[in-house]
Amino acid sequence: MSLELENVNFRRGSFSLKNIDIKVNEHTVLGIGGQNGSGKTTLVRVMYGFLHRDSGTIRLDGKVLEDYSIIDRARKISVVNQEISEPFNFTVEDVVSLSGYSSEEERDIDDALDLCGIGYLRNRSFSEISGGEKRLVIIAAAVYQNSKFVIMDEPTAFLDIDKELRVMKIIRSLKNAGKTVILVMHDINLLYNLCDDVVFIKNGSIVASGSTEDTMTVENLLKTFDVKFKIYDNGTPFKFIPDDEMDYAKIKELS
DSSP states (O other), rough: EEEEEEEEEEEEETTTEEEEEEEOOOEEEEEEEEEETHHEEEEEEHHTSOOOOOOEEEEEEEEHHHHHHHHHHHHHEEEOSSSSOOOOTHHHHHHHGGGGGGGGSOOOHHHHHHHHGGGGGGGHHHHHHOOHHHHHHHHOOOOHOOOOOEEEESTTTTTTTHHHHHHHHHHHHHHHHTOOEEEEOOOHHHHHHHHHHHEEETTTTEEEEEEEHHHHHHHHHHHHHSSOOOEEESSSOEEEEESSHHHHHHHHHHH
């Protein structure tokens, strides 16, 4: 099972995605990185069909994406967006259970709630819980949807460290369960530690792509972020750090 983009182009206003070629291999985690405004979110929205490309082909399991019905597409792809809408007067359990509409098999909602560590919230009103808890609820909904592909757009944004660690555990659990995960992330060290493959994008074009080990180099980071990095290889998860204080200020501005 794979998701392939071949020479995909998209334009809206003054922004465009140009000649995008990506193959997402099954049972892997693909990371998409780049500056703010580089086109990461636009790319994934085109990838799952929310935005309609102007040219090129997107194939899901060898079949053109538009040949799937909406419900069949939902059986293949679930999405965790950056923005979180607030459904009126729904409990956490309601929000998660609604995502199972496309499933062809009965599943226990407790499995998704427990994986995301939010079982204690199940009867709480979604509108009354914290922002970090809401993000975990939306991730639980994607888990409960039980699709083969899970797309997450900045799933760790604005999370406390405990919840960020929880999201990392969820991503690894999904991969171990045979899912394919596509991540948009601004944190390059999380990309390095979580992803099998990465795509770097700048101004709507791919700068570099391939396996994480081959692609995440200081040269490609400089081309992508306009910031010099050095490798801090002492066995910690923090492999890449800005090369000087001026670059550190810039990376904070871009993140």
